Amino acid sequence: MTSSLEHQAASHAPLSLDAARRVIRRGFAITAIALLGVAATYVVAIGFTPVEAHQGLAQKIFYVHVPAAWGALMAFSLVGIVSALYLWLADPRLDLFAAASAEVGVAFSAVMLTTGPIWAKPIWGTWWTWDARLTLTLFLFFLFVGYLALRAALHDPQERARFSAVVGIMGLLLVPFIHLSVYLFRTLHPQPVVLKPSAPSLPWEMLRTLLFSTAAFTLLYVGFVTVRYGLALAAEAKALRDAG
Amino acid sequence: MPAEPPANGGYLVAAYIVAAVILLGYALSLWRRARRML
Numbered sequence: 383m384t385s386s387l388e389h390q391a392a393s394h395a396p397l398s399l400d401a402a403r404r405v406i407r408r409g410f411a412i413t414a415i416a417l418l419g420v421a422a423t424y425v426v427a428i429g430f431t432p433v434e435a436h437q438g439l440a441q442k443i444f445y446v447h448v449p450a451a452w453g454a455l456m457a458f459s460l461v462g463i464v465s466a467l468y469l470w471l472a473d474p475r476l477d478l479f480a481a482a483s484a485e486v487g488v489a490f491s492a493v494m495l496t497t498g499p500i501w502a503k504p505i506w507g508t509w510w511t512w513d514a515r516l517t518l519t520l521f522l523f524f525l526f527v528g529y530l531a532l533r534a535a536l537h538d539p540q541e542r543a544r545f546s547a548v549v550g551i552m553g554l555l556l557v558p559f560i561h562l563s564v565y566l567f568r569t570l571h572p573q574p575v576v577l578k579p580s581a582p583s584l585p586w587e588m589l590r591t592l593l594f595s596t597a598a599f600t601l602l603y604v605g606f607v608t609v610r611y612g613l614a615l616a617a618e619a620k621a622l623r624d625a626g
Numbered sequence: 627m628p629a630e631p632p633a634n635g636g637y638l639v640a641a642y643i644v645a646a647v648i649l650l651g652y653a654l655s656l657w658r659r660a661r662r663m664l
Contacts, residue, residue, distance in 0.1 A: 399664075406660050413653055420649065424642055438631035443641040450645065489652040493645045500641040504634040602649065609656045616663045 399623070402616035409608030416605045419598030423449075423591070431591045443501040445591050449599035450493035451519075455557050457487030457603060458526060462554020465547035477543035478618070480550055481533055482610035484526050486603055491523040506570050514567035518560045525553050 427445040434441035461480045468476040498516070499509040510516065529549045536542035559566075564573045582589055 403664055406664070410657070410660070413656075417649070417653065420646075424646075428638075433631050435629075435631055438633065439635040440632075440637040442638050446641060446645045486652075489648060492648050496644045496648070497641040500637050500644065504632065504637050606652065606656065609660065613656070613659055613663055620663075 397615060397619040397622050399616060399619040402612050402619050405612030405615060406609055409605055409610075409612055411605075412601060412608055413605030416598055416602035419601060420595075423595040423598050426591050426594060432585070432587050434588075437505055440501055440504045443497050445595045447494060447497040447501055448592060449596045450490050450497065452596055453599045453603045454487050454490035454494050454522075455560065456600070457483045457490060457607075458522060458553050459557050461487065461526070461529075461550040462552075462557070465550035465554075468543060468547045469551075474539065474543065474618075477539075477547065478614040479607070479611055480547065481530075482607045482614060484529050484550065485610055486606040488523065488526050488530065489606070490599070490603070491519075491526070495520065495523060502570075511570050513569040513571060514563040515560065515569050515571040518556060518563055522553060522556050522560060525549070525556070529553065 423445060427442045431442065431445070433439060461484045464476050464480045464483065467473075468480065502511075503509050529546055532549060533542055533546050536545060563569065564571050584592065
């Protein structure tokens, strides 16, 4: 561990436990605001958004499922991008950020993969179907669970960062396939209603709630990642202090 | 006269509770790790 920390201390600003504490506190403040935003999403979705005529109340799962999917795919995309930057620049902070984003992405994926089947059952008549969109999304989840397991198993920081960066980039390659899978394959999963070449195909009252919820989940991603990154900085600072 | 929407509000409640449990659980795990670390 010392070699990586010496490398970091030599090439970047010295790690400070106080600085890590500030990052963590800032992250918790953002998380608290974002959780209030998610709670407000529940209120707006249930009380102030029209009920879809064909799907009934179950359609409102959309306001949690889609922003969670957005958060997960954003998190995993950033892992891949930052991992590529790590392999280029060898800055350990990029590796710490990638690990933070991967963990938060797994949490958001858990929301996506549980709310999806609960929505599917009353609408499709089945909890799950092995079509391209659902299967690829499940594979992406397992890939990043594996990413976290790999990180936990490797003790040399530079080896851990290098190996996990490669896995992170592999995950990034899956993301566009997942987005395009509803166009490329026959699937029960609906096509995008917002992220598509033409204008969003949602009534304004529904689109407004979706955008609000997406903003709340994006802020929650920022809060979670900030805390998780701060925790990693604090661990590195403690290790550096103990080594010195 | 339009048909009534299907009565499936239970699925909505279940999904919102599951999402809240996962997100609050993760927030709590970060909180516990921060307390242990600092």
